[in-house]
Amino acid sequence: MYYKLPKIDYYRPKTLDEAIRLLREIDNSRVIAGGTDLLVDMKTSRVRVRALVDISSIPDLRGIEDLGRTIRIGAATRLQELIESNVVSQNLPLLKAAVESMGSWQIRNMATIGGNLCNASPAADTAPPLLAYDAEFVVIGSEGLRVIPSTKFFVGYRKTALNPCEILKEILVKKSEWSGWSYVKLGRRGGFTLSVVAVAVLAKVIDGVVYDVRIALNSVAPVPIRAYKAEEVVRGKRVSWSLIEEAANTVAGEVTPIDDVRSTSWYRREMSYQLAKDALAKALGVA
Numbered sequence: 001m002y003y004k005l006p007k008i009d010y011y012r013p014k015t016l017d018e019a020i021r022l023l024r025e026i027d028n029s030r031v032i033a034g035g036t037d038l039l040v041d042m043k044t045s046r047v048r049v050r051a052l053v054d055i056s057s058i059p060d061l062r063g064i065e066d067l068g069r070t071i072r073i074g075a076a077t078r079l080q081e082l083i084e085s086n087v088v089s090q091n092l093p094l095l096k097a098a099v100e101s102m103g104s105w106q107i108r109n110m111a112t113i114g115g116n117l118c119n120a121s122p123a124a125d126t127a128p129p130l131l132a133y134d135a136e137f138v139v140i141g142s143e144g145l146r147v148i149p150s151t152k153f154f155v156g157y158r159k160t161a162l163n164p165c166e167i168l169k170e171i172l173v174k175k176s177e178w179s180g181w182s183y184v185k186l187g188r189r190g191g192f193t194l195s196v197v198a199v200a201v202l203a204k205v206i207d208g209v210v211y212d213v214r215i216a217l218n219s220v221a222p223v224p225i226r227a228y229k230a231e232e233v234v235r236g237k238r239v240s241w242s243l244i245e246e247a248a249n250t251v252a253g254e255v256t257p258i259d260d261v262r263s264t265s266w267y268r269r270e271m272s273y274q275l276a277k278d279a280l281a282k283a284l285g286v287a
C-alpha cells in the first residue's frame with residue numbers, strides 16, 4: 001500500500017562536516033543519496049523520518065580513482081558511473097558485472113553504491129563482489145574516520161556497523177591479479193529484478209592449481225556472505241570438475257536461506273549449488 005510522502009525538511013549540505021552536523025542536531029534525520037531505496041520505504045511507511053540530508057552534492061563522496069595500489073570509490077558515486085568507468089572495467093570487472101545486472105538505466109543513473117551497501121538488503125548486488133575483493137569501507141562521523149572491513153559491515157538483516165550520524169565515505173579495494181571472475185545472478189525474470197540468489201567468484205589459477213579463491217553470495221542469509229568453507233575446499237587444489245562439484249555442495253551447506261516473496265528456502269539452497277557450480281567453472285576457466 002502506497003501513501004503520499006509526509007511533510008519533511010530537506011537539506012543539501014555541500015560538505016561532510018555540515019552533513020554530520022545536521023544529522024547530529026536534527027532528531028530522526030536520515031541520509032538520502034539516490035533515494036531509490038529510501039523513498040520507496042518512506043512511501044510505504046516502512047521508514048518515517050523528520051528530515052532528509054541529501055549527500056549527493058558533497059564532492060568528497062564522489063568519484064572513482066586509481067590510487068596506485070588501491071582503487072577508491074566515493075560512496076555517492078552513481079551505479080551508471082561505475083559501469084562507464086575505465087578504472088572499474090580494468091581493475092574491478094567483477095563489480096562491474098554485478099552493477100550491470102542491477103535495476104534499469106534510469107535506476108542506475110540515480111542509485112549510488114553507498115546507498116546499496118548502507119541499505120543492507122541481503123539482496124544487495126554490490127555486496128558479493130566487494131566481499132570477494134575484501135574491500136574496506138571508510139566511514140566518517142563526529143569522532144572522525146574509521147575503516148570497517150566489508151566482511152564486518154553487514155551485522156544483521158538490513159543493519160550495518162554504522163553508528164548513528166555516521167556516513168559511508170568511500171570504498172577502498174586493493175589491486176590484485178585475478179585470473180578469473182564470475183557473477184551469476186538468478187532473478188524471477190531475466191532483468192530489472194532483485195536476485196533470488198547471486199554468486200560472485202574471484203580466482204587465481206596458476207598452472208592448473210587454485211592459488212586463491214573467493215566466493216560470496218547474496219539473498220541466502222540475513223546478510224550477504226562469504227562462503228569460507230567452500231573457499232577452503234578449493235584453495236591449493238588442482239582444478240577439476242569433481243573439485244567444483246565438492247565446492248558447490250559445500251556452498252549449499254553454508255547458506256541459511258529463508259522463504260520470502262521471491263523464493264522458497266529450498267529453491268534458494270538448490271540454486272546456491274547450481275549457481276556456485278556455474279560461477280566456479282567460469283572463474284576457474286573450465287566452463
Ligand SMILES: Cc1cc2nc3c(=O)[nH]c(=O)nc-3n(C[C@H](O)[C@H](O)[C@H](O)COP(=O)(O)OP(=O)(O)OC[C@H]3O[C@@H](n4cnc5c(N)ncnc54)[C@H](O)[C@@H]3O)c2cc1C
Nearest residue numbers: 033034035036037038102103111112114115116118125168
Ligand atoms: C526498480 C528498482 C530496481 C532495483 N534493482 C536493484 C537490483 O537489481 N539490485 C540491487 O541490489 N538493488 C536494486 N534496487 C535497489 C536500489 O536501487 C539500490 O539499493 C541502490 O543502490 C540504492 O542507492 P540509493 O543511492 O538510491 O540509496 P538511498 O535510497 O538514497 O539510501 C538507501 C539507504 O542507505 C542510506 N545511505 C545512503 N547513502 C549512505 C551513505 N553514504 N552513508 C550512510 N548511509 C547512506 C540511506 O539513509 C538509506 O537508509 C532497485 C530499486 C528499484 C526501485
